[in-house]
Amino acid sequence: MFKERQLSFKSDRDMSRKILFLLIALTFITTSISAIDTSKTTNITIAIENAFSMEFYTDQNVVYRDIVPFTNVDPSKSIVYPDGRAEFDGKSDVGVVCKSNAGTLWYFKIHAITNPPLTADKLQYYISQPYDRNTGAQADGTITQSPKWYPFSSTPTSVFTAGFHDMSNLPFGTLITINFALNPSGLNAGQAYSAAVVYTMTTAP
Amino acid sequence: MKKLAGILIMAMVIVLATTSAFAVTNLTQSASVTIASVLSIEFATTTDSTFGSGTIPWTSITPDSTVVTPTGHVTSKPDIGLICKYNGAGNWYAKVNLATTTLTGKLSRYISQPTNRNTSTATNGTVTGLDAWTVIPALATTVYASGTNDSLNTPLGTFIGVNFALDPTGLATGSTYTGTITYTITTTP
Numbered sequence: 567m568f569k570e571r572q573l574s575f576k577s578d579r580d581m582s583r584k585i586l587f588l589l590i591a592l593t594f595i596t597t598s599i600s601a602i603d604t605s606k607t608t609n610i611t612i613a614i615e616n617a618f619s620m621e622f623y624t625d626q627n628v629v630y631r632d633i634v635p636f637t638n639v640d641p642s643k644s645i646v647y648p649d650g651r652a653e654f655d656g657k658s659d660v661g662v663v664c665k666s667n668a669g670t671l672w673y674f675k676i677h678a679i680t681n682p683p684l685t686a687d688k689l690q691y692y693i694s695q696p697y698d699r700n701t702g703a704q705a706d707g708t709i710t711q712s713p714k715w716y717p718f719s720s721t722p723t724s725v726f727t728a729g730f731h732d733m734s735n736l737p738f739g740t741l742i743t744i745n746f747a748l749n750p751s752g753l754n755a756g757q758a759y760s761a762a763v764v765y766t767m768t769t770a771p
Numbered sequence: 772m773k774k775l776a777g778i779l780i781m782a783m784v785i786v787l788a789t790t791s792a793f794a795v796t797n798l799t800q801s802a803s804v805t806i807a808s809v810l811s812i813e814f815a816t817t818t819d820s821t822f823g824s825g826t827i828p829w830t831s832i833t834p835d836s837t838v839v840t841p842t843g844h845v846t847s848k849p850d851i852g853l854i855c856k857y858n859g860a861g862n863w864y865a866k867v868n869l870a871t872t873t874l875t876g877k878l879s880r881y882i883s884q885p886t887n888r889n890t891s892t893a894t895n896g897t898v899t900g901l902d903a904w905t906v907i908p909a910l911a912t913t914v915y916a917s918g919t920n921d922s923l924n925t926p927l928g929t930f931i932g933v934n935f936a937l938d939p940t941g942l943a944t945g946s947t948y949t950g951t952i953t954y955t956i957t958t959t960p
Contacts, residue, residue, distance in 0.1 A: 605955040606812055608822075608851060612829040612874070612937060616944040667944050736940055737836050 618668055620767045623661035623741055630659050634746050634763075641750045645690070645715075648746055658743035663699065664732070664767050665739035672733065674726040674742055675766040678718035683752050684759040687717035692745040693725050699738035700731075707732045707740065715747060722766050808859060809925050812956040815852025820932070822851055827952075832939050838879075838904065839937045849932030854888070855917075855956045856928035862896075863922060864957050865931055866911040871950035877942070878950065879904040881934040882914055888927035895920050896929075904936055911955050 622631045635649045648659055666672055678686040694713040696705040706729030725742075732740045746763075753759060814824035821843060827850060830842040841850055857863040869878055881904050885894045896918035899905070905914075914931075921929045935952075942948065 604810055604812060604957065605953055606814060606824070606853070607954070608824070608952040609826045610829070610874075610878070610935075610950045610952060611826060612939070612942070612948040612950075613831055614939055614942045614944050614946050614948070615831050669944075734941075 614667075616668055617665055617736060618672070618767070618769075619665045620765060621663050621665075623663045625661075627657045628659075628661040628743060629657055634659055636748050636750075639748065639750045639753070641753055641755055643750060645747050645749055647748075651745075659746050660744045662742045662744070662765050663739040664728075664742065665736055666728070666732070666767075667734050667736045668769070669734045670769055672728045672767055672769050673724045673771060674728075675722040675724045675768065676718070676744070676763065677720055677722045677766075678761050678763050679720070680761040681759070683754070684761055686720040686761075688749045688752070689718045689761060689763070690715045690747040690749065691718060691725075692716075692747070693742065696726060696740050696742040698731055698735065699741050700735060705732050705740045706730055718763070722764070724771070806858070809856050810859065810863065810956060810958065811856045811928075812865070812954060813854050813856075815854055815930065819930070820849050820852035821845055824851075827851070827935060829937050829939075832937070837938045837940060839939055841935055841937075844934070850934045851932075853931040853933065853954055854928045855915075855931060856925050857917070857956070857958075858923055858925040859958065861922065861958060862917045862960075864913045864917070864960055865915040866955040866957065867907055867914050867933075868909060868911040868953050868955075869907040869950055870909070870953065871948075873942075873948050874937075874950045875909060876906055877938050878907050878952075879936045879938070880907050880914065881905070881936070882931060885915060885921070885929050885931040887921045887924060888930050889924060890920075892920075894918050894929055896922075907952065911953065913960065916960070 624631050629651065630648065636646060637649050639646050647653065651657065651659065662674070664672070664674060676691065678689050680686050680689070692713065692715050693709055693711075695709060696707065697703070698705045708727045708729065710723075710725050710727065728740070814820070817823040822841070828842045829839060832839055844850060853865060855863065855865055867880060869875075871878075881902070882898050882900070883902050884898060885896065886892065887894050894917070897916045899912070899914050899916075917924070917929065
């Protein structure tokens with residue numbers, strides 16, 4: 567006969583196998599990116615400076631830029647043109663682009679600085695109606711003199727007054743083309759002469 | 772003699788009883804997972820963009836051009852970079868607009884094909900006005916619609932590089948202008 571006895575086991579005895587399954591809870595990091603920001607903004611600042619400038623212009627019909635050469639001039643003639651040029655050849659010697667965003671009236675002036683016996687009046691200029699490079703049409707400003715040959719002055723002389731669209735003509739400006747001629751009478755053969763032609767763009771009449 | 776025999780028999784019975792069975796127990800635990808919805812937009816740092824999250828300047832412009840890039844613009848990286856992230860269903864859209872009273876129609880953006888930052892490859896989403904200067908409007912307008920390879924793009928998102936240009940014609944000289952560009956990510960087309 568056996569008496570029943572309460573049997574107890576201690577875990578450290580482990581006389582029988584115990585299998586314990588533990589499912590480790592899955593943890594996802596759900597807070598690293600939160601759907602909060604759906605818009606961002608950027609500030610912009612823009613500062614506009616005054617533009618009032620001149621620059622030389624050349625293309626296939628505007629021949630010279632910094633220097634206009636008269637080489638091997640025949641002193642027996644009363645008028646000669648720069649090298650490679652002829653009257654009514656459809657080209658211009660020099661082009662000057664005037665740009666402004668000031669919205670105010672401006673004037674284009676020219677004069678020559680020479681040394682005797684080459685005097686300013688021996689150099690001549692011819693200016694026709696300028697062009698608005700933004701539209702390709704003629705500018706709405708006014709040339710001071712009708713298109714013909716005029717002798718240079720030794721002091722700045724206005725040859726063009728800006729029109730309404732010339733006063734704010736960015737980005738491409740107003741193109742003024744100038745042709746030159748020389749009266750070589752009184753100049754010595756075998757001598758070289760030089761002169762400076764000065765272009766001025768100004769708001770002063 | 773009989774007593775001895777009785778004790779011996781009991782001991783044998785006890786031993787047999789303790790080794791006859793193996794105890795097995797199971798313990799289970801439930802796991803619950805919640806994935807947060809992600810729809811976000813952030814600026815790329817100045818490592819990947821010129822201006823980061825800062826102000827974009829056009830300083831001392833002499834306006835003889837119709838396309839003026841910001842002061843400090845470089846060609847090696849975009850002016851700003853947008854990192855857009857989404858982990859939902861369907862497409863997401865990036866939109867841009869300009870709030871201003873004086874610069875309407877003057878500011879343009881240029882966007883090339885974005886990059887999925889998870890794969891470092893080009894996305895197959897649609898850029899409105901791809902690789903072209905496009906005026907930024909006043910109302911939020913879609914500049915990019917996600918594609919099949921970046922609609923779900925977490926964790927790293929889609930990188931959209933944006934360059935800007937200003938048309939200064941008609942702006943008054945000696946003046947300073949300001950505006951605010953807003954970038955939005957949305958699931959609404």
